Every structure is written in structure tokens, then in C-alpha cells.
Amino acid sequence: MSGFVSRGFRRRRRADDEEAGRLPPGQYAEPGFPVLSAGPTPRVDLAEWRLRVEGLVARPREWTWEEVQALPRSTFEGDIHCVTKWSKLGTSFTGVSVDVLLEQVEPLPEATHVLAFCYGGYTTNLPLEDVRGGKAWVVWEHEGRPLPPEHGGPARLLVPHLYFWKSAKWLMGLRLLDHDRPGFWESLGYHNRGDPWREERYWGD
Amino acid sequence: MGRLSWRLARVAEIRPETPRVASLALDVPGWAGHLAGQHVDVRLTAEDGYQAERSYSIASAPDGQRVELTIERLDDGEVSPFLADELGEGDQFELRGPIGLYFVWRPELGGPLLLVGGGSGVVPLMAMLRHRAASGSRVPARLLYSSRTIEDVIYREELERLAAADDGLTVTHTLTRAQPPGWRGYDRRIDAGLLKEAGWPPEARPLVYVCGPTRLVEAVADDLVALGHDPSRVKTERFGPTGVQ
Numbered sequence: 001m002s003g004f005v006s007r008g009f010r011r012r013r014r015a016d017d018e019e020a021g022r023l024p025p026g027q028y029a030e031p032g033f034p035v036l037s038a039g040p041t042p043r044v045d046l047a048e049w050r051l052r053v054e055g056l057v058a059r060p061r062e063w064t065w066e067e068v069q070a071l072p073r074s075t076f077e078g079d080i081h082c083v084t085k086w087s088k089l090g091t092s093f094t095g096v097s098v099d100v101l102l103e104q105v106e107p108l109p110e111a112t113h114v115l116a117f118c119y120g121g122y123t124t125n126l127p128l129e130d131v132r133g134g135k136a137w138v139v140w141e142h143e144g145r146p147l148p149p150e151h152g153g154p155a156r157l158l159v160p161h162l163y164f165w166k167s168a169k170w171l172m173g174l175r176l177l178d179h180d181r182p183g184f185w186e187s188l189g190y191h192n193r194g195d196p197w198r199e200e201r202y203w204g205d
Numbered sequence: 206m207g208r209l210s211w212r213l214a215r216v217a218e219i220r221p222e223t224p225r226v227a228s229l230a231l232d233v234p235g236w237a238g239h240l241a242g243q244h245v246d247v248r249l250t251a252e253d254g255y256q257a258e259r260s261y262s263i264a265s266a267p268d269g270q271r272v273e274l275t276i277e278r279l280d281d282g283e284v285s286p287f288l289a290d291e292l293g294e295g296d297q298f299e300l301r302g303p304i305g306l307y308f309v310w311r312p313e314l315g316g317p318l319l320l321v322g323g324g325s326g327v328v329p330l331m332a333m334l335r336h337r338a339a340s341g342s343r344v345p346a347r348l349l350y351s352s353r354t355i356e357d358v359i360y361r362e363e364l365e366r367l368a369a370a371d372d373g374l375t376v377t378h379t380l381t382r383a384q385p386p387g388w389r390g391y392d393r394r395i396d397a398g399l400l401k402e403a404g405w406p407p408e409a410r411p412l413v414y415v416c417g418p419t420r421l422v423e424a425v426a427d428d429l430v431a432l433g434h435d436p437s438r439v440k441t442e443r444f445g446p447t448g449v450q
Contacts, residue, residue, distance in 0.1 A: 004213055004250060004299050008291050011255045012283040026248075026258040028283070035419045036443050038307055040426035040436045085246075085258055121437065150423055188306040201246075202304060204208035 022079055022089055024196035030086035033142075035150045038184070042120035042149075042170050049154050051101075051138065052173030055115075058106035065154065068138070071096045076137055076158060081196040083163040093147075093158050095139030098131045101174070111176040115183065116157050119170040124183035125192070126159065126166060128176065135161055138171060163194035163201070209301045211248060212236065214272065216296050222359045226325060227289045228264060228275045233300065236270040239263055241332040242309035242414070242442075245272070245302030249284055259284045262329040262416075262442075263303065266336035272300075275359060277325040308414060308442040312337065316344035316412055319404050321395065321425050323351040323417025329442065330416060331360055334374065338367055345373045347411075349403045351395050351421065353382035377403040395421065397428040407433035416442045 013028060023029060046065045054060040063071075075094045081087045107128070114126045130136065137158040140147050147153035152169030159166045165185050186192050191200040199205060218230040244262045265273035278289040292298070310318065310333040318337075320330040327350055337346060352358045358378065368376040379391035379399065391399055405411040413434060415425050422441050430436050 004297060005252055006249045006287070006296075006298050007252070009249045009251050009257075009287050011251055011253075011257075013257075026246075026256070028257065034443065035423070037422075037441055039441055040430045040439050041423060042436070084260055150419070185307075189304060202209050 023087055024081055025199045026201075027081055027085055027087040027196065029089050031088075033088060033091075033151065034082070034084075034086060036082065036084060037150070037169065038122070039120065042118075044119050044154055044170065046154060050173075051155065051171065053101050053105045053176070054173060055176035056108040056111035056178055057102075057176055058108060059104070061105055068096060068140075068155070071100055074137065076139070076160060078160055080160050080164050080167070083165060083190065083194065083196075083201050087196075092143050093137065093139040094141035094144075095137045095155065095158065097134065098136040098138065098157075098174070099134065101138065102132060107176055110178045113177045113180045115175045115177060115181055116168040116171060116173075117175060118168050118172050122168055122170065122184050124157075124166050124168045125181055125186055126162070127180070127193070130159060130162065130166075130193075131174075135159065161195070163191075163196050165190065166194055209304070211299045211301045213297050214300050216292055216294050216298075217271070219292070219294060222275060223357050225289075225357070226275060226277045226359050228273055229288065229292065230265075231272045231274065231300075233270050233272050236272060238267050238269075239272070239303035240306070240309040240311055241266060241336040242329045243303035243305050243332075244329070245274070245300045245304065247274075247284065247288070248299040248301075249287060250299070257284050260304070262332070264328045264331050264335075266332060266339045268339075275325065275328045275331075308416070308440050310336070310412070310414065312340050312342040312344060314412060316346060317405050317409055318344055318346040319411040319413045320346065320348045321350075321400075321404075321413065321415045321417075322348070323395070323421035324353075324357070325359065326415075326417030326421070326442075327359055328416075330414060331363075333414065334364075334367055337374070338370065338372070343373050346375075347404060348374070348376045349379070349395060349399070350376065351379045351381055351417070354380055355383075355385050355388075375403075395425055395428075397432060400425065400428055400432060404429075407435070410435065410438065413439040414442075415439065419443055 051063045077092045139158045140155040157168040214231040214233045220228045264275040
């Protein structure tokens with residue numbers, strides 16, 4: 001079924017963004033930055049905070065907050081898309097490219113997938129290809145300011161080409177695996193990959 | 206798992222709840238059932254082909270092919286004014302679902318239950334209370350519900366009836382903006398003190414569901430953790446639509 005017409009329903013939002021081709025199907029532009037979390041916001045002390053990359057890598061390692069800050073920085077500027085229908089256009093995040101982290105740990109050839117794990121217990125899974133080649137970051141600034149806890153601070157994963165639940169808040173580390181293993185939402189009805197341009201929202205999409 | 210397909214829902218009944226909120230009882234042929242706490246995606250299509258999608262929590266307990274939504278009209282919204290004001294009984298629109306397997310409750314999950322809602326965030330919590338009542342569950346339950354004024358309280362009479370059934374449910378209201386003459390209930394935003402008085406002690410290990418605007422959800426979840434509740438038993442959901450902060 002596609003497009004049962006609702007008589008009397010009309011577009012009320014401006015069409016600029018859509019005409020520019022920036023809104024994936026079923027999304028609308030949201031000027032704010034809504035907070036969506038499945039549970040309480042974990043509070044992580046920066047002195048205790050560590051980022052780990054482990055699993056199928058030649059040299060697993062851990063970074064302190066100061067060490068991560070000393071890595072070469074980069075800024076993503078662009079759009080993010082939440083599965084709950086809002087997109088935030090023209091935003092920015094600053095942190096370190098996942099490529100920089102992977103270069104230091106040297107992924108083994110058999111590594112095919114990544115499980116991101118977080119303070120508070122959240123997880124999400126990604127094909128390794130979705131986090132390399134300039135497509136993913138670990139970020140701690142949003143539009144020039146420290147990332148607030150409710151948006152995933154101290155640091156979150158950023159994978160802007162996929163629905164935003166893949167951009168795990170309160171990131172603790174990445175585990176490289178030789179198989180796929182569904183994360184939190186991927187086990188609870190949401191799509192395993194989550195490409196917004198293919199509208200991969202839920203199981204079976 | 207097959208794709209959740211778009212289905213045509215027919216409006217069987219429209220019930221005003223408050224000046225800004227209406228419930229739509231829908232008949233959805235082919236509906237495979239749902240769990241209390243789940244939501245649906247609604248899709249509207251204009252005559253020029255323009256489409257808009259939004260998510261809404263299901264308000265009703267599982268009940269065959271009947272699905273009830275409760276819609277708050279957002280004045281600058283695109284979909285909610287149409288659903289709340291322009292639809293009539295017998296009209297149809299598309300929806301798909303049910304969606305989400307985390308913010309859900311069924312009697313086998315037990316309790317005690319602590320439900321904390323703000324504004325239309327009460328909707329998925331109401332689905333849980335309706336399911337609890339319809340299934341004859343005696344799981345002890347406490348609802349703590351924050352509204353601006355008494356006129357903004359959704360499901361007021363039904364909540365009174367459910368609480369009067371004396372089957373282990375208590376309902377506590379707080380009215381944060383204005384209180385009617387003689388009001389003896391709470392009159393402030395939900396804080397740690399209120400959670401302590403109207404909720405469960407952490408030792409009771411309640412299952413907690415919090416739904417409402419971001420500020421309420423964040424504050425309540427923080428307070429619960431500070432009071433000693435296990436974060437893994439506190440489930441939060443921001444009520445849809447997400448377009449308004």
C-alpha cells in the first residue's frame with residue numbers, strides 16, 4: 001500500500017530542505033536537538049573515563065581523556081537522522097576519526113564487524129566498513145561546545161550516514177569481531193543496519 | 206521477521222480528553238496485536254503526494270484489531286492538528302506497527318510497578334494500567350502523573366475508576382501550574398521528595414517506566430538513581446512527537 005490520500009491534509013512545513021534533497025524518506029527537519037534515551041543518563045567522571053578498542057586487533061589499547069584529546073582532531077559538518085523521524089540539518093561535531101583509532105590498534109584481517117559498548121550498558125553493532133574510510137568519529141563537542149551528558153557526553157560515537165541510534169552515547173569502546181552480533185535496539189525490533197536513505201527503521205524493512 | 210506493513214486504520218470513535226488532547230479508537234484490519242507501551246508510525250498523504258510520518262504511543266491494552274491512540278494537538282505541528290481536529294468517524298489513514306520491545310510491560314514482568322508520566326507522556330503508561338486491569342493482574346502499581354492544571358489531566362475519570370477498584374493501584378497527581386480551589390494534592394514538579402513519598406523505596410526493586418518531556422524524564426531518572434534505584438530497572442521514553450522541545 002502506498003499513499004492512501006487523506007482529504008484535507010496539506011503540507012504545512014517549508015519545503016526548502018526537502019527540495020535540496022537532504023531529508024531521507026519519512027523524515028522532517030527539526031531545528032532543536034531532541035533527547036532520546038532508553039534509561040537514566042550515566043554520569044562518567046573524566047578522571048575515570050577510558051576509551052578502549054579491543055577484540056580482533058593486533059594491539060588492543062586504552063586511552064585516557066587526556067590521551068584522546070591529544071589525538072588529531074577532525075570535525076564532521078552535516079546532517080543527522082533519528083529513527084523517530086526527525087533530522088537535524090547542518091550541525092557539527094568534533095572529535096577523532098575512528099580511522100585514527102583503528103590505525104593505532106591494527107585490525108586483524110578477519111575482523112568484519114564492530115560492537116560499540118557504553119557506560120550504562122548500551123550496545124550497537126556495525127559492519128566494520130561503516131566505521132572506516134572517514135565515515136565515523138568519536139566526538140566530544142557539539143557545535144563547538146562540550147557534548148552534554150544527555151546527548152552522550154563525555155564522548156559518543158558518530159556515524160551520521162546511519163540512523164542516530166548507531167551513534168552510541170556514553171561510548172566506552174569498540175570491540176572488533178569476525179561476526180555480526182545485534183546490539184540493544186537491534187535486538188528489540190530495530191533494523192540491523194539502519195540506512196535512513198533506504199528507510200531501514202525496523203526488523204524486516 | 207516480516208516487514209511491518211502499512212495498514213489502513215478506520216476511525217471508529219473520537220473522544221475528546223482535554224482541550225488539547227483527543228483519543229482516536231481505530232479499527233485496524235489485520236492488526237496482529239501489541240504490547241502495552243509500544244507505538245505506531247502514522248503516515249498521512251496529501252493530494253499532491255506529499256507525505257508526513259510521525260510516531261504515536263498506543264493508549265489501549267491489547268484488544269484484537271482495536272487500537273487506540275491519544276493525540277496532543279501541537280499548534281505548530283503538521284500531523285497532530287489533522288488527527289486531532291480534522292478527522293471524523295469513519296475516516297481512514299495509514300499506520301504501521303507495533304514498534305519497540307523495550308518500553309513495554311506485561312503482567313509476567315511483575316513489579317511492583319512505578320509509572321511516572323508528564324503531560325501526554327501518560328499515554329503508554331495508561332496502556333500498561335489498562336492491560337493490568339483487563340488481565341486481572343494484582344501487581345502493585347503506583348502512577349505518579351504531572352499535569353499543568355486539572356483540565357490538562359488526561360484520562361482523569363478513568364484513572365479515578367481504576368484506582369477505586371482497590372486492586373493494588375494508587376494514582377498520585379501533581380498540578381504544576383494551577384490548582385483548583387481546595388486542592389490537597391501535590392503542586393510542584395516531580396522531585397526526589399515526591400518520588401520518595403509517592404513511589405516505592407529502592408529496596409522494593411520496582412520496575413520503573415518514565416515518559417514525558419525531556420526535562421521531566423531526565424530529572425526523574427537522575428533522582429531515581431540518586432535515591433538508590435537500579436538504573437537497569439528504570440526505563441525511559443520521551444513522548445512523541447519529537448518535533449517539540
